[in-house]
Amino acid sequence: MNPNQRVRSPLLQSARARWTVRIIGIAAVLSTAFTVWLGLWVTPPDQVQGDLVRLVYIHPGVAWVALYLAFGLAAAASLLYLWPRTRSLFWDRLAAAAVEVGVVFNVCTLISGSIWGKPAWGVWWAWDARLTSTAVLLVLFLGYMALRRVPAEPEVRARRSAFLALFAAVDIPIVHFSVLWWKTLHQGATVLNPDLSPTIHGSMAWTLLLSFVALTLVFVWMLVVRYRIGVLEDWLGSGELDAALRERQAEGVAPDPAGDGSEAAAGAPVPEGVR
Amino acid sequence: MWRDTLLVAGKDLRIEARSRVALSQVAPFGIVALVLFAFALGPDRALMATGAPGLFWVAVLFCTVQAVQRSVSVESADGARDGLRLSGLDPAGLFLGKTVAVAAQLVVLEALLAVGVVLLYGARIDVPWLIVVSCALGTVGLAATGTLYGALSAGLRVRETLLPFLLLPIVAPVLLAGTRIWQAAMAGGTPADGTQWLRLLVIFDAVYVALGVVVYGPIQETA
Numbered sequence: 007m008n009p010n011q012r013v014r015s016p017l018l019q020s021a022r023a024r025w026t027v028r029i030i031g032i033a034a035v036l037s038t039a040f041t042v043w044l045g046l047w048v049t050p051p052d053q054v055q056g057d058l059v060r061l062v063y064i065h066p067g068v069a070w071v072a073l074y075l076a077f078g079l080a081a082a083a084s085l086l087y088l089w090p091r092t093r094s095l096f097w098d099r100l101a102a103a104a105v106e107v108g109v110v111f112n113v114c115t116l117i118s119g120s121i122w123g124k125p126a127w128g129v130w131w132a133w134d135a136r137l138t139s140t141a142v143l144l145v146l147f148l149g150y151m152a153l154r155r156v157p158a159e160p161e162v163r164a165r166r167s168a169f170l171a172l173f174a175a176v177d178i179p180i181v182h183f184s185v186l187w188w189k190t191l192h193q194g195a196t197v198l199n200p201d202l203s204p205t206i207h208g209s210m211a212w213t214l215l216l217s218f219v220a221l222t223l224v225f226v227w228m229l230v231v232r233y234r235i236g237v238l239e240d241w242l243g244s245g246e247l248d249a250a251l252r253e254r255q256a257e258g259v260a261p262d263p264a265g266d267g268s269e270a271a272a273g274a275p276v277p278e279g280v281r
Numbered sequence: 282m283w284r285d286t287l288l289v290a291g292k293d294l295r296i297e298a299r300s301r302v303a304l305s306q307v308a309p310f311g312i313v314a315l316v317l318f319a320f321a322l323g324p325d326r327a328l329m330a331t332g333a334p335g336l337f338w339v340a341v342l343f344c345t346v347q348a349v350q351r352s353v354s355v356e357s358a359d360g361a362r363d364g365l366r367l368s369g370l371d372p373a374g375l376f377l378g379k380t381v382a383v384a385a386q387l388v389v390l391e392a393l394l395a396v397g398v399v400l401l402y403g404a405r406i407d408v409p410w411l412i413v414v415s416c417a418l419g420t421v422g423l424a425a426t427g428t429l430y431g432a433l434s435a436g437l438r439v440r441e442t443l444l445p446f447l448l449l450p451i452v453a454p455v456l457l458a459g460t461r462i463w464q465a466a467m468a469g470g471t472p473a474d475g476t477q478w479l480r481l482l483v484i485f486d487a488v489y490v491a492l493g494v495v496v497y498g499p500i501q502e503t504a
Contacts, residue, residue, distance in 0.1 A: 088499075145450040152446060156437055169433055169500055170447065173426075176488050177451050184454040184481055188461065 031227045037220035044213040058125055063213055065118040067221035072115045073140065075225060076108025077147075077178070084171035087164060095240075098164035101171060103232035105150050107225060112144045138185040139178075146174040160240050282374040289370065289378025294385060296355050303386045307347040308393050314340040315397045326403050333404035334463030337394055338456045341423070344390045345383075345452070346445045349427035352383050353435050353444075362435060362501070372498030376428060380493065384424035391416050404467060411466035411475050418482035419459045425489040426452055432500045458482045 045063035052059030083101035086092045119137065120130045131137065154167050297303055318336045322328050329336075356362040365375060395412070398404050406412055430448045434440045458478040465475035 142450055142453060149447045149450065152443060153434075156439055156443070165499075165502065166433060169496065172496070173429060173433075173451065173489075173492065176492065177454070180454045180481065180485055180488070184457045187477065187481070188457050 027227065027230050030223060030230070034220065034223035034227045037216060037223055041213060041217045041220045044209065044216065049209045049213050055126065058122065059210075061118060061122045062210075063217040065115065065122055066214070067217040068111050068118060069115040069140070070218060071221050071225045072108055072111035073143065075222065076104045076111060077143065077175075079229075080104040080108060080150075080171055081175040084168040084175070087168045088172065095160060095164060098160075098168065099233050099236040099240075100229075102154055102167065102236055103229050105147050105171075106232055107228045109144065109147045109151065110228075111221075111225065112140065112147060115140060116144070133189065135182070135186040135189040138189070139182045142181050142185075143178065146177070150174065160243075282371045282377070285370040285374025286377040286381060289365075289375055290381040290385070291378075293352065293355065293379060293382030297382070297386060302351050303348060303390070307344050307351070307386070308390055310347060311340050311344045311390055311394050312397055314343055315394065315401055319401060329402035330404050330467075333398045333402040334467065335456075335460045336402070337398045337463065338419070338459040340394050341387070341391055341419070341459070342449060342452060342456060344394070345387060345423045345427050346448060348383050348386050348390070349431045349448070350441065350444060352379055352428065353431040353440065357435065366501055372501065373494040376432075376493045376497035377490075379428045379431075380421075380424045380490070383427055384420045387420045387424060388416070391420065406466060407468050407470070408466040408472045408475075411462055411472055414479060415459055415462035415466070415475070415482065418479065418486055419455050421486045422455050422482060422489060423452055425486065425493050429489065429493050429497070429500070432497060435501075454481060454485055458485070 041063055045060050049060070049063075051057050080101045083097040083104065087094070087097035087101065116137075119140075123132060124130050150167060150170055153170055154163060156163070158166070315336065318332070318340070319329060322332060356365065395416070399406065427448060430444060430451070434444045434447065437443060458481045461478045462475040462482075464470050465472050465478075
């Protein structure tokens with residue numbers, strides 16, 4: 007690729023796309039701020055859990071993004087990449103961005119869950135089916151990122167990553183059921199019921215819904231930004247190689263540093279070996 | 282496809298018969314793992330017998346990683362992988378052949394480890410057929426996933442470190458199911474509990490064998 011050539015990506019070039027991303031970002035910030043205000047000041051504390059219930063405005067939303075949105079998107083994009091008719095690096099970069107943002111949300115899910123679990127259940131971590139599935143999912147995500155870090159041509163890397171995502175995606179339901187049975191077969195009555203009262207207060211329900219919207223917007227914004235960075239990284243990677251090649255070639259025709267360089271550059275033939 | 286399967290499996294097993302890497306390195310490694318588990322648990326025999334099913338399967342998983350590494354590395358020298366691709370063998374047959382070879386080695390390793398668990402940990406097995414079936418099904422799943430991931434990481438310089446990290450979480454269901462079935466088959470267990478887990482193993486095997494048959498060809502283009 008010619009380093010002077012601009013990055014070819016509609017998401018980076020078109021002014022409308024840039025404005026859309028900006029608007030999504032602003033909407034994400036505003037809706038998050040609104041959720042925080044509603045969640046911390048407007049909604050009442052829970053009868054059973056008191057102020058602890060306010061975690062419900064973070065934890066389920068974060069988990070929804072991490073476990074369904076990010077992972078589902080990564081799996082779908084990987085499949086679309088593998089499908090010959092829709093093969094495009096767009097899907098590969100989208101999957102990679104979804105996984106990376108998904109890891110952040112997954113870690114946030116585990117952390118917010120732990121913070122909730124300690125006072126509610128008395129432990130930071132319990133080998134509950136959901137917790138275990140989430141942790142396995144995180145490890146699979148991290149494996150995907152590790153594989154992507156292995157240097158390779160973008161196409162080769164894309165294929166590899168897409169296959170890995172496919173293998174992991176078919177494993178997720180099996181892992182889910184196995185830990186579900188593992189848990190239920192082994193332990194009887196569980197204390198791990200978060201005990202959300204089914205009759206949820208009106209303002210609480212709205213705030214909960216808003217938190218889902220806000221966190222989804224945050225996810226979309228981060229996804230797009232990460233996608234752009236991915237495009238730039240690939241562009242920079244190939245540009246660096248070109249630059250290094252040019253530099254190396256220039257060594258052969260470089261003027262003599264001692265002095266009359268103009269002659270050397272203009273007249274001297276370049277030796278065959280250093281071209 | 283079946284002829285190619287036999288050819289490739291025969292080739293890998295002949296290499297093993299001549300080099301004896303699995304027998305002289307992987308099997309002792311499994312035994313070492315069993316001994317180390319015993320050290321970690323302390324000399325309490327009752328505790329060891331309780332933990333025996335899980336420890337057996339963890340040792341099997343470790344051995345699987347080793348066997349898969351070996352299965353990949355026999356193809357990595359002298360452009361053997363390219364040779365196989367150029368040979369015109371059916372990719373599905375190639376996958377099944379590699380899987381059968383790994384599975385055959387794993388079966389021998391599992392037999393050794395099972396004897397080790399019974400002798401070292403004093404585990405008492407009440408329902409032998411359940412043990413045999415779980416090992417057979419678990420082996421197929423481990424060998425199939427291992428071969429798939431081996432192919433995926435074949436060309437990578439970081440294969441040795443990356444493969445265990447990628448493979449072990451994926452085969453977690455085999456560990457869970459295998460352990461539960463063993464617990465059901467041991468003295469004091471309820472054999473009926475095992476059948477549900479056998480079904481899970483069958484599903485796991487079916488999914489990954491089918492996936493391998495379909496995608497093994499395209500995967501090789503990534504190496």
